[in-house]
Amino acid sequence: MRLSAELESFEARLGYRFERPELLVRALTHGSVTTPARKDNQRLEFLGDRVLGLVMATALLEQDREAAEGQLAPRFNALVRKETCAEIAREIDLGMVLKLGRSEMLSGGRRKQALLGDAIEAVIAAVYRDGGFGAARDMILRLWGARIAEVDDDARDPKTALQEWAQARGLNPPAYVELSRSGPDHAPVFTIAARLEDGREAQASGGSKRRAEQDAAQELLTRIGQDI
Structure with a gap:
């Protein structure tokens, strides 16, 4: 399967090139355009949420080896919450490559926080399934970048x-x-x-x-x- 120029550009923004491009296509497919032959990204979103959580928990533990669980938990929640995921998605223009149904597009789906947050998690899962945990971890750490080091101790869920x-x-x-x-x-x-x-x-x-x-x-x- 060959990706369109638009999706190849998106790969460049991700910093990851897929061996199985169909995984990326599925990660970007919203439920509003699914058919029996075209599956949506919900299962990938479910998996990506867990991969993101493991990467963030590990990164926070390594960053501050003295922090108590009560300090780590709010930092973790701030980094994985839907709002933060949507911010990351906007920074890489994920909304522009989402596959949406007409009604969802007309209602501003490409800018919706929930859709963007779900989609970036699905993309994380697609990278994980395509290249393994190391590839997914490297991409997450690159995209979240300074947010991990700068997360506020007072961040509340x-x-x-x-x-x-x-x-x-x-x-x-x-x-x-x-x-x-x-x-x-x-x-x-x-x-x-x-x-x-x-x-x-x-x-x-x-x-x-x-x-x-x-x-x-x-x-x-x-x-x-x-x-x-």
């Missing part, structure tokens, strides 16, 4: 930040409601709603309940204009 925002305004802690679960048992996709008692809410999907809750909290924080 979205659920904590949302709870603090609510409590500061006299509201009860947000509720997290599972709206649906889809996909096979070995690769489930959870859709979770984060809800405030004043009626505001946001939804997100992820390969684990924890990830979906974090992303829903981040989306709700974004909507209410909070910067965590």
Whole structure:
């Protein structure tokens, strides 16, 4: 399979050339354009999330050999959260090569945080399956770059930040409601709603309940204009 010039340019931005280009194509294929012959990137996103987590956990341990778990956890969450993944995706113009359905394109899908965050994780998995863990690790460390060294010790995960925002305004802690679960048992996709008692809410999907809750909290924080 030969990649288009656009995808070859994207490979250059990634700093990785695929032996099996079909993996990259699948990583960039959103569910809005899937057919029986064209699979989407959800399974790759599930795998890429885990690869990213392992690389970041290892990098943080090596960077600060004296840090306690309570210090490492917020740094880790700041580096792997959907917002950060989407920032990385924007820096390499991933949105321009996403394969989206017409309705998703018209609704601004190439700029959506959730789509971009999922897609960069799928690309990580594609590199992992194509070139192994070392290739995926090297790409992640290159793309995340100085963020790893500069991550703030006070970085809070979205659920904590949302709870603090609510409590500061006299509201009860947000509720997290599972709206649906889809996909096979070995690769489930959870859709979770984060809800405030004043009626505001946001939804997100992820390969684990924890990830979906974090992303829903981040989306709700974004909507209410909070910067965590």
